[in-house]
Amino acid sequence: MFELKTPEETRQGLVARINSYQPLIEDIAVSLYRNPELGLSEVFASQKLKSILEAEGFSVEAGIASMPTAFRAAWGSGRPAIAFLAEYDALPGVGHGCGHNLMAACSTAAALACRHAIPAELPVRWLLIGTPAEETVGGKLAMVDAGVFADVSAAFIAHPERQNGLGGSSWASHPLELTFHGRTSHAGASPQDGINALDALVAAYTQIRNLKNSLRDDVRLAGIITHGGDVPNIVPERAQARFTVRAKDWRYLETIVLPKVKQVAEGAALAGSATVELRHHEPLFKETLEHPVLREIARRNFEYLGETIPPPPEGAGGGVTDVGGVTWVTPCIQIRFAMTSARPHSRELADDTITPRGIQATLMAAKVLALSALDLAYNPAALAAAHDHLTQILNQQQ
Numbered sequence: 028m029f030e031l032k033t034p035e036e037t038r039q040g041l042v043a044r045i046n047s048y049q050p051l052i053e054d055i056a057v058s059l060y061r062n063p064e065l066g067l068s069e070v071f072a073s074q075k076l077k078s079i080l081e082a083e084g085f086s087v088e089a090g091i092a093s094m095p096t097a098f099r100a101a102w103g104s105g106r107p108a109i110a111f112l113a114e115y116d117a118l119p120g121v122g123h124g125c126g127h128n129l130m131a132a133c134s135t136a137a138a139l140a141c142r143h144a145i146p147a148e149l150p151v152r153w154l155l156i157g158t159p160a161e162e163t164v165g166g167k168l169a170m171v172d173a174g175v176f177a178d179v180s181a182a183f184i185a186h187p188e189r190q191n192g193l194g195g196s197s198w199a200s201h202p203l204e205l206t207f208h209g210r211t212s213h214a215g216a217s218p219q220d221g222i223n224a225l226d227a228l229v230a231a232y233t234q235i236r237n238l239k240n241s242l243r244d245d246v247r248l249a250g251i252i253t254h255g256g257d258v259p260n261i262v263p264e265r266a267q268a269r270f271t272v273r274a275k276d277w278r279y280l281e282t283i284v285l286p287k288v289k290q291v292a293e294g295a296a297l298a299g300s301a302t303v304e305l306r307h308h309e310p311l312f313k314e315t316l317e318h319p320v321l322r323e324i325a326r327r328n329f330e331y332l333g334e335t336i337p338p339p340p341e342g343a344g345g346g347v348t349d350v351g352g353v354t355w356v357t358p359c360i361q362i363r364f365a366m367t368s369a370r371p372h373s374r375e376l377a378d379d380t381i382t383p384r385g386i387q388a389t390l391m392a393a394k395v396l397a398l399s400a401l402d403l404a405y406n407p408a409a410l411a412a413a414h415d416h417l418t419q420i421l422n423q424q425q
C-alpha cells in the first residue's frame with residue numbers, strides 16, 4: 028500500500044520514551060480509578076491531565092464547546108496537526124468499568140512522547156484533546172459541532188478491551204423520547220371523558236417493537252416506559268417512553284428507521300385521540316467510519332511491537348461511541364488493546380485497569396498511537412491519501 032518512513036532510531040526513541048512514562052501512566056490510571064467522575068463532572072481528571080500537559084509546555088484551552096471539562100492542549104504551531112483523544116468519564120456504580128482512566132493515560136503519554144521525539148525539522152503540531160462524557164451525552168459530538176476538529180489533520184484514540192483490534196464495529200444511534208398527552212378523568216366514574224395517554228403509549232410501544240419485522244436485521248429498537256401515570260384512579264394524561272434506536276449506518280437510521288418509528292407513534296396517538304411529542308434526548312451518534320490508511324499504519328505498528336490482532340469476535344457490534352462523529356470530519360481511528368478478560372462496564376474491569384497487566388497494555392497502546400502518529404507526520408502522502416478517502420466517502424453521501 029505504502030511505505031512507513033519513520034526512521035528506525037526515531038521509532039526506538041519514541042518507544043523508550045513511552046517506557047519511561049510508566050510511572051506517569053500508573054499515576055493517571057490509579058488516581059482516576061480512585062476518583063471516578065461521571066460525564067461532564069470530570070473536574071479532577073481534566074484538571075490532572077491539563078496540569079501534566081502544561082508542565083510539559085503544552086498550551087491549554089479549557090472549557091471548550093461549552094463543556095467545562097473539555098479542553099484542547101497544543102504543542103508546536105505547524106502542520107499537520109495530529110491529535111490524541113482522551114476520555115475520562117466513569118460509570119455510575121462501577122467506576123472506571125469502561126477503562127476510560129486508561130484512555131486518558133494512554134493518549135497523554137502518546138502526546139508527550141511525540142512532543143519530545145519529534146525532530147526540529149518536522150513542523151508538526153501535537154494536540155491532546157480532552158473529550159468528556161463519552162458514556163452520556165457524547166461530548167465529542169458537541170466538540171465536532173463547535174469546530175474543535177476543524178483544523179485537526181488526523182486523530183487517534185485507544186480503548187481497553189479483551190482483545191487487540193483496529194476499531195470499526197461501532198453503530199449509529201439516535202435515541203428518541205416519546206411523550207403522549209391525553210386528558211385526566213375519574214378512572215372509575217367517568218373513564219369515557221378522559222383520554223388515556225398510557226394506552227396510546229402502550230399501543231405505540233408494541234407497534235414499534237413489531238417494526239423489526241419490516242426493517243433490516245441490524246436495527247435495534249429497545250425502549251422503556253419512563254412515566255406511566257400517577258395513580259390508578261385517574262386516567263393518565265401524560266405517558267412517556269425512551270427508545271434507543273440503532274442501526275449499522277446513520278443514513279438508514281435517519282431516512283428509513285426513524286420516520287417509521289415516528290409514523291407509528293403518531294398513528295397510535297391518533298387512534299387513541301391523544302397527541303404525541305417526539306424529541307431526540309441525545310444527539311445522533313454516527314457509526315465509526317473506517318479509515319484504511321490509519322488501519323494499515325496501526326496494524327503495522329501492533330506488529331512492530333510483536334502484538335497480534337485476532338479477528339473480532341463473532342456477533343460483535345451494537346456498541347456505540349461518539350468517536351464515530353469524529354471519524355466523519357477527519358481521519359481518525361480507535362484502536363482496541365487487550366488488558367482484561369472481564370466484561371465491559373463491570374467492577375471487575377475497573378479493578379483490572381490498575382493491575383500490572385492493565386498498565387503494561389496501556390504502555391503498548393500508547394506506543395501504537397504515538398508510532399502511528401509519527402508515521403503520518405513523516406509521510407505526507409499517506410496523510411493525503413487518508414484525506415482523499417474521507418472526501419470520496421463524503422461526496423458519495425451527497
Ligand SMILES: [Zn+2]
Nearest residue numbers: 125126127186
Ligand atoms: Zn468506553
